[in-house]
Amino acid sequence: MGDSGPGGVPYRRLFGLPGVAAQGVLGFLAQLTQQVAPVGMVLVVQKATGSLALAGVTAAAFSVGAGMGRPVQGRIMDRRGPRVVLAVTALIHVAALLGLIGCALAGWPWWPMLVLAWVSGAGLPPISVSMRIEWGRRMAGEGRTAAYSLVYLVQELAMLVGPLVFGLLIAVASTSLALGVVAAAAGAGTLAFSRALRVGSAPPGREPGRVFADRRMFVLLAVVLLLGGVIGTLEVGLPALAVARDVPAATGLLVAALSLGGIAGAAAYGARSWGSAVQVRLVGLMLALGVALAPLVLIGALPLFWAALFAGGLVLNPALTTGSLLVDEYAPAAQGEAFGWVSTAIGMGGAAGAAGAGVVAERFGPSAPFLSAAALALLGALLATSLLRRAPA
Known part of the structure; x- marks a missing residue:
């Protein structure tokens, strides 16, 4: 139960x-x-090579780099603070993206593009991790629910608006120029963000602790991995369903339903002061997510489908926020690295969920991925019940 207050x-x-x-x-x-x-x-x-396979592998290299880079970035942030990490990663990320564009335009071989894609991912600035550390340290107790909810709300807005801006730029310029402009804008934003931070360094005299000193952190990462699997499954399942129903243009509206639900859910979740234990909330939210997604297997009308997706989004971001709150409890002395591992788990789960959804959709029909997504959420709820036990002595 909670009380939002005026x-x-x-x-x-x-x-x-x-x-x-x-x-x-x-x-x-x-x-x-x-x-x-x-x-x-x-x-x-x-466009440069004519190979969709190479293009897909390039995007995969970016995701692998991002997954590998997050814990390393977080470990350095625990020791040196976020500012230096943000400044260095901003330069690496933008330079690698611009280098990849240059290689493509110059007709270079495939391998430099793959390397630069990986470097760009590894250098993806840890903005959300920095926000959690900054706002988490400045908001005590239940105030962190609002802080971490705002982190996901800002991230969701960027992921929703970014592709729209990119599409508009493509309409008036080339794809390469559009990507370069967005990269430069994001790099400038990262440098400005790093200068705006108030918590500029790690607390004096504190050595970073071990992320997995509390073994419950392993369980939490497993739950987050399953949550990432839900996201990846939906990302593939939605366009597959739209294509199967001969309305591929509906993909954007379906994805938007999930994003808008996530934004609304994050805003509402952070506006309340919750009295229940964080572990209990995680179990309840994962259970609610599974229950919300299960009817998608049977729904035929797209408007009802949109509404069910919106309902799923309402609990998706609160579940992610609750996972962040548990990081505070399980790894308080190594938050940067711990949040990095959370980001990696989400990415790995998303990649596995996307790959699995493609196979499931091909073998069992376009509605099958949504059953998989619901099952992953319910499995996460079951696994999260082990966190309800008392902390080990």
């Missing part, structure tokens, strides 16, 4: 802190390439 008191407290509003805006700008980069790579590489 006007969402937790958010009023959060936005009352100096610099938070500016950090949110700059963080939004800095994350524009998170969705645009892999899509832009596919378009640029396919």
Whole structure:
């Protein structure tokens, strides 16, 4: 149970802190390439080489690099603070993207493009991790629910708006120029965001702790991995369903339903002060996600499908937020690295879920991935029940 208070008191407290509003805006700008980069790579590489397979492998290299880079970035952030990591990664990320564009335009062999795609992913600036550390340290107790909800809300907005801006730029310029402009804007946003941080370094005299000192962190990452699997399954299942029903243009509306639900869910979840245990909330949210997605297997009308997706989005981002709250409890002395592992788990789960959804859709029909997504969420709820036990001595 919770109490929102008038006007969402937790958010009023959060936005009352100096610099938070500016950090949110700059963080939004800095994350524009998170969705645009892999899509832009596919378009640029396919146009330059004529190979969709190579384009897909290039995007995969970006995702692998991002998954490998996050824990390393987080470990350095625990020791040196986020500012230096953000500045260095901004330069690496943008330079690698621009280098990939140059290689494609110059007709270079495939391998430099793959290397640069990996480097670009490994250098993807840890904006959301930095936001969690910055706002989490400045908001005590239940205020962190609002802080972490705002992190996912800003991220979701960037992932929703970024591709739209990219599409508009393509309409008035070339794909390569559009990707370069978005990359440069995100790099500038990252540098400005790093300068706007108030928590510029790790607390003095503190050595980073071990991420897995509390073994429950392994369980939490497994739950987050399954949550990432839900996201990846939906990302493939939605366009597959739209194509199977001969309305491929509906893909954007279906994806938007999930994103809008996520934005609304993050905003509502952070506006309340919750009295229940965080572990109980995680179990309940994963269970609610599975229940919300299960009817998608049977729904035929797209408007009802859209509404069910929106309902799933309402609990998806709160589940991610709750996972972040548990990082505070299980790895308080190594938050940067722990949040990095959370990001890696989401990415790995998403990749596995996407691959599995393609196979399931091909063998059992376009509705089957949604059953898989519901099953992954319910399995996550079951696994999360082990977190309800008391902490080990």
